[in-house]
Amino acid sequence: MRRNPDGKIRICGTCGAKALVFDTRDMPHTYLDETHIIKQVTAYYCSTCGEAQLAAGQSGGECDRVFNEAGAFIAKVREQKGLPKL
Numbered sequence: 001m002r003r004n005p006d007g008k009i010r011i012c013g014t015c016g017a018k019a020l021v022f023d024t025r026d027m028p029h030t031y032l033d034e035t036h037i038i039k040q041v042t043a044y045y046c047s048t049c050g051e052a053q054l055a056a057g058q059s060g061g062e063c064d065r066v067f068n069e070a071g072a073f074i075a076k077v078r079e080q081k082g083l084p085k086l
C-alpha cells in the first residue's frame, strides 16, 4: 500500500467514507454475470466499501486502460451470448 501522493484526504464517491488509499490492485469487473480481472490497476481504493476511484491524470493512463479492457470484455461477453454489439 502506498501513501496518497499529494497527501490529501479523499472521500469515497460511493459510500462517502474518508478512507481512500492509493494502491495498485487487481480489479474484478463483472458484466452479465461474467467476471474477469483487470490486472494491476493503480487507483484510489476505499477501505470501507472496496470501490476503486480512478483519477484521470493522477494515475496516468489507468482510466483509459481500464475503460478499454472493460469495453473489450463487454464486447466479448455480448458476442458469446449472441447479443448485438453496443
Ligand SMILES: [Zn+2]
Pocket (backbone or CB within 6 Å): 012, 013, 014, 015, 016, 017, 046, 047, 048, 049, 050, 051
Ligand atoms: Zn467507499
